[in-house]
Amino acid sequence: MSDPAGAIGEQDVLALLADLDRELIGLAPVKRRIRDVAALLVVDSARRSQGLPVAPPGLHMCFTGNPGTGKTTVALKMASILHRLGYARKGHLVAVTRDDLVGQYIGHTAPKTREVLKRAMGGVLFIDEAYYLYRPENERDYGQEAIEILLQVMENQREDLVVILAGYKDRMARFFESNPGLSSRIAHHIDFPDYSGEELMRIADLMLQQMGYRFDDAARAAFGQYLKARMKQAHFANARSVRNALDRARLRHASRLFGAIAGADRDALSTISAQDILASRVLQAAEDGAHHT
Amino acid sequence: MGASGHTQQMDISKRYTAGVLKYAQMGYWQPAYEPKESDVLALFRITPQEGVDPEEAAAAVAGESSTATWTVVWTDRLTACENYRAKAYKVEPVPNNPLQYFAWIAYELDLFEEGSIANLTASIIGNVFSFKPLKAARLEDMRLPLAYVKTFRGPPTGIVVERERLDKFGRPLLGATTKPKLGLSGKNYGRVVYEALKGGLDFVKDDENINSQAFMHWRDRFLYCMEAVNRAAAATGEIKGHYLNVTAGTMEEMYQRAEFARELASVIVMVDLVVGWTAIQSLSNWCRDNDMILHMHRAGHGTYTRQKSHGVSFRVIAKWLRLAGVDHLHAGTAVGKLEGDPMTVQGYYAVCRESVTPVELPRGLFFRQDWGGMRKVMPVASGGIHAGQMHQLLDLFGDDVVLQFGGGTIGHPMGIQAGATANRVALEATVLARNEGRDIRHEGPDILASAARHCKPLQAALDTWKDVTFNYASTDTSDFVPTPSVS
Amino acid sequence: MRVTQGAFSFLPDLTDQQIKAQVEYCLRNNWAVSVEYTDDIHPRNTYWEMFGMPMFDLHDAAGVMLEINACRKTYPRHYVRVNAFDSTLGWETIRLSFLVNRPLEEPGFRLRRLEAQGRVQRYAIEPYATDQPPGHRY
Numbered sequence: 080m081s082d083p084a085g086a087i088g089e090q091d092v093l094a095l096l097a098d099l100d101r102e103l104i105g106l107a108p109v110k111r112r113i114r115d116v117a118a119l120l121v122v123d124s125a126r127r128s129q130g131l132p133v134a135p136p137g138l139h140m141c142f143t144g145n146p147g148t149g150k151t152t153v154a155l156k157m158a159s160i161l162h163r164l165g166y167a168r169k170g171h172l173v174a175v176t177r178d179d180l181v182g183q184y185i186g187h188t189a190p191k192t193r194e195v196l197k198r199a200m201g202g203v204l205f206i207d208e209a210y211y212l213y214r215p216e217n218e219r220d221y222g223q224e225a226i227e228i229l230l231q232v233m234e235n236q237r238e239d240l241v242v243i244l245a246g247y248k249d250r251m252a253r254f255f256e257s258n259p260g261l262s263s264r265i266a267h268h269i270d271f272p273d274y275s276g277e278e279l280m281r282i283a284d285l286m287l288q289q290m291g292y293r294f295d296d297a298a299r300a301a302f303g304q305y306l307k308a309r310m311k312q313a314h315f316a317n318a319r320s321v322r323n324a325l326d327r328a329r330l331r332h333a334s335r336l337f338g339a340i341a342g343a344d345r346d347a348l349s350t351i352s353a354q355d356i357l358a359s360r361v362l363q364a365a366e367d368g369a370h371h372t
Numbered sequence: 373m374g375a376s377g378h379t380q381q382m383d384i385s386k387r388y389t390a391g392v393l394k395y396a397q398m399g400y401w402q403p404a405y406e407p408k409e410s411d412v413l414a415l416f417r418i419t420p421q422e423g424v425d426p427e428e429a430a431a432a433v434a435g436e437s438s439t440a441t442w443t444v445v446w447t448d449r450l451t452a453c454e455n456y457r458a459k460a461y462k463v464e465p466v467p468n469n470p471l472q473y474f475a476w477i478a479y480e481l482d483l484f485e486e487g488s489i490a491n492l493t494a495s496i497i498g499n500v501f502s503f504k505p506l507k508a509a510r511l512e513d514m515r516l517p518l519a520y521v522k523t524f525r526g527p528p529t530g531i532v533v534e535r536e537r538l539d540k541f542g543r544p545l546l547g548a549t550t551k552p553k554l555g556l557s558g559k560n561y562g563r564v565v566y567e568a569l570k571g572g573l574d575f576v577k578d579d580e581n582i583n584s585q586a587f588m589h590w591r592d593r594f595l596y597c598m599e600a601v602n603r604a605a606a607a608t609g610e611i612k613g614h615y616l617n618v619t620a621g622t623m624e625e626m627y628q629r630a631e632f633a634r635e636l637a638s639v640i641v642m643v644d645l646v647v648g649w650t651a652i653q654s655l656s657n658w659c660r661d662n663d664m665i666l667h668m669h670r671a672g673h674g675t676y677t678r679q680k681s682h683g684v685s686f687r688v689i690a691k692w693l694r695l696a697g698v699d700h701l702h703a704g705t706a707v708g709k710l711e712g713d714p715m716t717v718q719g720y721y722a723v724c725r726e727s728v729t730p731v732e733l734p735r736g737l738f739f740r741q742d743w744g745g746m747r748k749v750m751p752v753a754s755g756g757i758h759a760g761q762m763h764q765l766l767d768l769f770g771d772d773v774v775l776q777f778g779g780g781t782i783g784h785p786m787g788i789q790a791g792a793t794a795n796r797v798a799l800e801a802t803v804l805a806r807n808e809g810r811d812i813r814h815e816g817p818d819i820l821a822s823a824a825r826h827c828k829p830l831q832a833a834l835d836t837w838k839d840v841t842f843n844y845a846s847t848d849t850s851d852f853v854p855t856p857s858v859s
Numbered sequence: 860m861r862v863t864q865g866a867f868s869f870l871p872d873l874t875d876q877q878i879k880a881q882v883e884y885c886l887r888n889n890w891a892v893s894v895e896y897t898d899d900i901h902p903r904n905t906y907w908e909m910f911g912m913p914m915f916d917l918h919d920a921a922g923v924m925l926e927i928n929a930c931r932k933t934y935p936r937h938y939v940r941v942n943a944f945d946s947t948l949g950w951e952t953i954r955l956s957f958l959v960n961r962p963l964e965e966p967g968f969r970l971r972r973l974e975a976q977g978r979v980q981r982y983a984i985e986p987y988a989t990d991q992p993p994g995h996r997y
Binding site for chain 3: 168169171193196197198200201202239
């Protein structure tokens with residue numbers, strides 16, 4: 080399974096890591112782990128040419144972290160990364176949740192789970208919020224059956240399939256306590272920390288660039304203020320919250336231009352200015368808070 | 373062209389005055405005509421006599437294959453004659469050949485009887501080829517409109533159903549013609565059939581001139597062949613067949629032979645092209661009604677298909693036969709003992725097998741032919757081929773073909789069964805390798821050599837025939853060579 | 860004897876590696892792969908038992924190998940074959956079929972002859988194994 084027809088070398092790995100750095104902001108622990116796995120592949124290839132024994136590495140992973148920290152994004156990328164490194168034959172991704180694996184009645188689960196596994200072979204199986212597979216309070220729950228089948232395949236067909244679980248850190252920890260067999264088969268437990276303010280700013284720039292917009296200088300400063308305030312509030316969802324904020328800014332931008340859209344030039348159509356940010360309730364609340372104290 | 377008075381259609385008031393006019397003046401040359409979806413189109417390769425204008429020659433072909441006669445006739449005016457006149461609408465010189473021209477001619481659909489190849493051929497080629505102002509003429513290709521295609525039943529079985537009946541998928545079928553061609557009695561003939569089928573072939577075949585002669589009456593042959601077929605089927609667990617030739621002197625006699633083949637539970641019968649278009653269509657209908665696969669041997673075609681300058685191209689014959697309704701058709705080997713340039717032969721295969729035969733000038737396909745869901749004909753490659761060429765054959769023709777190795781089976785040094793086994797092992801090994809993604813065109817000999825290590829008969833076949841090739845310059849190649857693309 | 864049905868029966872029995880390669884070929888062509896088994900090997904017996912549903916939308920042969928091995932494990936003394944189905948217009952049929960398992964002993968076929976009029980015989984082929992009821996044949 081490892082090592083495609085053309086052996087991958089250090090240059091290819093460096094190119095891959097450079098691409099990754101460009102496309103993903105922050106996520107240092109993830110990038111470190113990927114670098115290690117890639118390095119192992121190159122070393123294995125060198126060992127093989129020296130006649131040394133080579134054993135395929137464990138590749139099953141578990142991503143834990145708060146919402147919006149990049150777990151799903153990285154899982155999607157992982158399939159093509161593993162394919163480029165030669166660990167995944169086909170490099171496609173099959174993303175499922177509990178309902179895709181577990182059936183509603185006796186005998187329904189096993190074929191359902193096996194179907195999903197067959198479709199995922201040669202690539203990556205991504206199970207989001209995997210802890211929902213285990214419902215100890217319901218004795219008629221069929222999730223355990225799916226877990227058994229998963230365990231077997233994860234152990235016996237490591238060259239055919241890579242499994243990535245994802246979810247909240249604490250719930251995942253509880254899930255693993257009740258299913259130690261599953262935990263022991265995961266080679267890479269990777270935590271996705273919350274982004275720093277500076278990283279979130281860079282994410283915002285990247286998102287805007289992808290949408291064809293840009294901040295002017297005042298807007299960027301305003302957004303920095305916005306982030307500081309928002310991060311203190313409840314239910315902050317990292318990159319997802321940034322995306323939502325940017326969408327709201329676009330709406331305000333559109334409202335601002337309304338009435339003079341036909342005359343607007345390219346620049347006006349794509350520049351977010353400070354007022355589009357400052358109108359946010361988050362900043363009003365912060366101001367009020369500041370006034371009260 | 374068309375500035376001179378000779379090539380303009382004559383003013384209508386003067387057109388029907390008695391006398392002799394040029395064909396172009398009579399209205400058979402229409403350069404502005406746009407062919408309709410419902411027109412029958414024909415492409416002729418014409419060599420006009422010295423001093424004859426190419427447009428006039430084309431117009432003459434159009435005229436003589438539709439309504440014209442050598443002098444003006446008043447009775448034309450009793451008809452809507454513009455409707456019945458064929459129209460030559462385009463003339464182009466043949467590349468690299470100053471004496472020849474391609475002439476495109478369009479015919480109204482009304483000119484033809486539905487479901488009748490006899491009528492189609494009588495119309496298009498019935499008159500024109502003996503015409504003096506042409507030194508030579510060849511019907512190069514035709515486009516049959518979908519409306520006309522739909523009036524024919526087409527192949528009674530077709531590739532898909534044949535495979536389902538035989539339960540054989542994923543590889544070419546294998547056959548052989550019994551040898552010697554003539555002289556064996558029924559019982560000894562059946563021995564050859566048994567040995568070849570048991571050894572691994574799917575079919576054995578009567579030769580085209582094996583009908584019913586003093587040395588072997590047809591009923592004896594049928595009885596002994598079916599004995600061989602059934603014994604071989606029991607010995608292998610496969611469905612086997614022998615093409616029982618029902619060609620005879622009269623249609624009644626043909627039906628009698630076909631009925632007997634059915635009574636003996638044969639899966640397939642065969643007929644020779646020389647029985648004629650009408651007989652072929654009748655027999656095809658009979659085969660459809662009796663679940664019989666129909667194998668067509670193109671006996672005699674070489675007299676008129678082989679020379680590029682004159683005759684009818686085999687691709688047109690193949691089109692007519694698909695419409696008339698045959699299931700197997702000999703279409704050339706490209707690498708065997710009989711005439712056939714590889715590109716041109718692949719063109720014939722495309723006529724047989726595609727749902728829509730595309731335009732491909734290097735393969736001699738001049739028109740897009742929509743077959744309207746008509747079943748597909750299985751081409752047959754037969755004539756001087758042997759196991760050592762298996763990779764070339766598979767590479768050229770793919771899976772949906774019958775490969776026939778007459779001499780290559782029966783002439784095997786270890787006997788007929790060994791010959792059949794050698795061919796079957798060579799075929800399966802090459803197909804296996806091709807599916808794995810290997811380049812059989814270049815690695816073929818290695819693949820065969822490697823398979824021969826487990827199969828002595830194959831080793832013997834390769835040793836015996838490894839130097840046999842038939843490399844002569846082909847007489848019928850495409851005028852259009854693909855220019856290499858800049859990469 | 861050795862029943863020579865399927866596309867590769869004249870070659871030595873395929874290894875798992877070779878079977879995988881053939882399945883990959885089928886998947887590259889977007890054919891649906893299915894596994895069937897039987898103990899009635901008469902050549903006109905076209906409806907073998909289906910082992911699971913035909914597998915559409917697979918990307919890799921590993922999933923198919925799971926099913927093949929499960930079938931061979933469950934029915935070690937049956938004939939097992941792999942079919943590849945092409946649903947494109949103008950085909951809508953099987954494009955490849957080959958055996959991946961056969962019983963250790965293959966007794967072959969009895970050829971029954973019934974004399975009819977003239978020199979005509981009515982032939983029937985019967986697998987010797989079908990003298991036994993299903994499940995007890997090999």
